[in-house]
Amino acid sequence: MTDVKLKIIAAAVKCFRLNDSATLEKVAQDAEVSRRTLHRYFKDRQDLLDSCKNEMLDRCNKAMNEAYASDNEPIKKVRNMLFAAIEQGANYSFVKRIYERSSFSEVDSKKEFESDNVKSKWLKIIQDLQKQKRINDELTLPWIFNLFGSIIETSIYAVESGDVARNDSKKFAWTSFKGAIGLNE
Amino acid sequence: MTDVKLKIIAAAVKCFRLNDSATLEKVAQDAEVSRRTLHRYFKDRQDLLDSCKNEMLDRCNKAMNEAYASDNEPIKKVRNMLFAAIEQGANYSFVKRIYERSSFSEVDSKKEFESDNVKSKWLKIIQDLQKQKRINDELTLPWIFNLFGSIIETSIYAVESGDVARNDSKKFAWTSFKGAIGLNE
DNA sequence: TAACTATGTCACTTATTTGAGACATATTAC
DNA sequence: GTAATATGTCTCAAATAAGTGACATAGTTA
Numbered sequence: 001m002t003d004v005k006l007k008i009i010a011a012a013v014k015c016f017r018l019n020d021s022a023t024l025e026k027v028a029q030d031a032e033v034s035r036r037t038l039h040r041y042f043k044d045r046q047d048l049l050d051s052c053k054n055e056m057l058d059r060c061n062k063a064m065n066e067a068y069a070s071d072n073e074p075i076k077k078v079r080n081m082l083f084a085a086i087e088q089g090a091n092y093s094f095v096k097r098i099y100e101r102s103s104f105s106e107v108d109s110k111k112e113f114e115s116d117n118v119k120s121k122w123l124k125i126i127q128d129l130q131k132q133k134r135i136n137d138e139l140t141l142p143w144i145f146n147l148f149g150s151i152i153e154t155s156i157y158a159v160e161s162g163d164v165a166r167n168d169s170k171k172f173a174w175t176s177f178k179g180a181i182g183l184n185e
Numbered sequence: 186m187t188d189v190k191l192k193i194i195a196a197a198v199k200c201f202r203l204n205d206s207a208t209l210e211k212v213a214q215d216a217e218v219s220r221r222t223l224h225r226y227f228k229d230r231q232d233l234l235d236s237c238k239n240e241m242l243d244r245c246n247k248a249m250n251e252a253y254a255s256d257n258e259p260i261k262k263v264r265n266m267l268f269a270a271i272e273q274g275a276n277y278s279f280v281k282r283i284y285e286r287s288s289f290s291e292v293d294s295k296k297e298f299e300s301d302n303v304k305s306k307w308l309k310i311i312q313d314l315q316k317q318k319r320i321n322d323e324l325t326l327p328w329i330f331n332l333f334g335s336i337i338e339t340s341i342y343a344v345e346s347g348d349v350a351r352n353d354s355k356k357f358a359w360t361s362f363k364g365a366i367g368l369n370e
Numbered sequence: 371t372a373a374c375t376a377t378g379t380c381a382c383t384t385a386t387t388t389g390a391g392a393c394a395t396a397t398t399a400c
Numbered sequence: 401g402t403a404a405t406a407t408g409t410c411t412c413a414a415a416t417a418a419g420t421g422a423c424a425t426a427g428t429t430a
Binding site: 023024025035036039043044045 | 386387388389390
């Protein structure tokens with residue numbers, strides 16, 4: 001993928017995340033190219049949106065997979081996955097937004113978000129921790145999954161809005177998530 | 186406010202929450218009125234948006250204020266505020282979205298969200314609990330505030346998406362929030 | 371019944387956004 | 401230096417959405 005194409009995608013992710021009806025003119029400006037150039041790389045708005053989705057999905061899945069593999073200890077796997085998602089920042093938010101709202105293109109299926117089985121690996125860990133009574137087993141898996149995502153978003157948002165320092169943000173997220181699921185490390 | 190006007194506002198809140206660029210045609214359809222009628226009640230899109238904002242803000246503030254006053258015990262105040270916000274469902278999400286994204290009209294100031302001092306009352310409780318070391322005092326106030334909001338949204342979303350039963354959702358939210366801020370009741 | 375009010379239907383204008391063609395310009399490679 | 405490639409500018413047509421005027425209709429009230 002050319003630099004220009006990536007630059008446009010990066011600009012689009014930022015623009016659409018703030019305002020999913022941002023004009024292509026605005027995206028082009030942010031990417032510092034003309035609108036005509038944008039149209040040379042992307043057939044139409046939908047094509048651009050799809051490219052953003054695919055690119056961000058790949059990056060997030062890659063980051064989460066690496067985080068998963070970075071340690072043998074299940075809890076550390078989860079913690080590193082949390083950190084990895086936070087580091088993805090706008091990329092993660094964009095993907096998450098796509099999957100929880102249907103305002104963009106109707107997302108065909110949620111399968112893609114589970115590609116490379118990141119999600120199922122994650123669920124497996126949580127499920128095991130519940131079986132071992134190391135975390136609160138009254139909470140359901142879907143709840144914990146949604147909570148995980150929303151704490152990540154909170155963390156990303158907190159940094160962006162300047163409410164919380166970048167370093168603190170990850171720490172707070174992990175502390176809060178641990179507490180929320182009743183985990184004593 | 187007439188029934189029709191309220192019906193249009195309700196439809197608009199639901200539509201705009203899913204897709205902030207929903208057409209007025211769509212809103213009118215959802216409200217079961219013609220677009221012409223919608224325009225008779227609201228000067229233009231911005232007017233409709235402002236009306237939604239004011240209406241939802243009032244309802245949420247009212248609900249939270251009542252919850253605050255419903256008990257003398259600080260922790261129960263907070264719990265009831267959490268429940269009240271969850272019960273507001275789409276209303277709460279709409280308001281929250283407005284204040285964290287600038288995609289709608291640029292929100293003039295954040296003052297309004299603190300009207301009736303709901304926010305400052307809430308902050309005061311949390312601050313006191315931190316001073317008394319009853320909750321984790323390493324977390325900053327803004328973090329806890331954002332976390333509170335995002336757990337509410339998670340709870341609302343969990344019910345809407347069918348992931349979690351309505352009754353469980355509030356319980357999970359409170360359990361998770363307590364844990365996240367290190368509160369032992 | 372007659373007048374009034376709320377709403378719907380249809381038609382129209384305007385503004386905005388999108389996508390693409392034609393051509394100029396600039397940068398790079400050979 | 402020339403050819404090839406990438407990008408910009410300018411222009412234009414089509415699509416969509418927003419807002420409004422004119423008039424019809426249904427329901428309500430006096």
